[in-house]
Amino acid sequence: MAPRANWKGFLRLSLVTCPVALYPATSESEKIAFNQLNRAAGHRIKYLKVDADSGDEVPNEDIVKGYQFEKDQFIEVTKEELEEIALESTRTIEIDEFVDRADIDPRYLIRPYYLRPDGKVGHDAFAVIRETIREMNKVAIGRVVLTSREHIIxxxxxxxxLVGTLLRYPYEVRSEQEYYDEIQDVKVTKDMLDLARHIVNQKAGTFEPEKFxxxxxxxxxxxINQKRSGKPITPKERPAAGNVVDLMEALRRSVGGASAETKTSKKPAKKGKKAAVGQREMLMPIAGKKPAKEAKKPTARPQRKSA
Incomplete structure (x- = not known):
């Protein structure tokens, strides 16, 4: 099935314009999701929109937006009024400026989207904008409206x-000082730094998401597979947490441990399961119990029913 665009409009750099579509670059649909159930009956819990005073259910057509300016005092805002203040970025991503990637504080990053030409026209203009950004080795900054809110992109x-990353506004990023003020000023000795650097060098590698x-x-x-196959669930023992008393000794022992890890990791690293296409397929597609022998086969990866 072709991906569905979250937004369609135009990408504009000065007088160069092309129709584009914006698609989410990430997905969590493959993750296990739980429903809330009535323990006694086993039925799903359903949420209703009810009047806070009367307790009566309210149909969607009778629900409006309101801003609470005092306790139980609201200013009603209609859909038409919100449309009146709609911004140009509702339909157009206007590139305002170009910055270095290093200038963007990672705390401002929200989520990535894929941007591509929409339809058969505008590919030339899209390529000009894309290659200009690539050639200049810059990041283009613009604005886009998603879910009625304007975002920096x-x-x-x-x-x-193009990959477009939504950015937070300054008022959305908390100051680190309110968290860091109580951190003590500690003198770190050269010996400690040398040992710590040695550990880092032994564990140095390249970031490969597939390994995780x-x-x-x-x-x-x-x-879930154990419960569906009727196996008893036994809690695992958790390792006891120990306090570090001698920091230098802990660093020395860590260097030894890192050396042992390096020797055993000369073989190619084992890659993690490919969650994007098969994580849910690991669930057992059964309606009852299966023999324990069959349940242990991890390579079958059959299609599953939704949990």
């Missing part, structure tokens, strides 16, 4: 398209 080339497995998601799948 940072555009960068990615292959034949969502261990909690895998544990959820194992739990």
């Amino acid at each position: 940072a555009l960068e080339p990615l292959g034949k398209g 497995e969502d261990r909690y998601e895998t544990a959820l799948i194992d739990l």
Whole structure:
């Protein structure tokens, strides 16, 4: 099934304009999701929109937006009034400026989107904008309206398209000082730094997302499969947490541990399960119990029913 665009409009750089579509670059639909159930009956819990005073259910057509300016005092705002203040960025991403990627504080990053030409026209203009950004090695900053809110968006080339990352406004980012003020000023000795650097060098590598497995998601799948196959659930022993008394000794022991890890990791790293296409397929597609022998086969990866 072709992906569905979250937004369609125009990308504009001065007088150069092209129709584009915006698609979410990430998805969490493959993750295990739970429903709330009535413990006694086993039925799903349904949420209703009710009047806070009368308790009566209110149909969607009778629900309006309101801003609470004092306790139980609201200013009603209609859909038409919101449309009246609609911004140009509702339909157009206007590139306002170009900045260095290093200038964007990572705290301002929200989520990525893919941007591509919409339809058969405008590919030439899109390519001009994309290659200009690539050639200048800059990030294009514009604005776009999603879910009725205007967002700052940072555009960068990615292959034949653009990746756009939504950015937060300054008022949405908390100051670090309210959290860091109580951190003590500690004198770190050269010996400690040398040992710590040695550990870092031994563990140095390249970031490969495929190596990482969502261990909690895998544990959820194992739990559900065990319950569906009728196996008893036994709690695992948790390792006891120990306090570090001698920091230098802990660093020395860590260096030894890192050396042992390096020797055993000369083989190619084991890649994590490919969650994007198969994580849910690991669930057992059964309506009752299966023999324990069959339930242990991890390679079957059959299609599952929704949990």
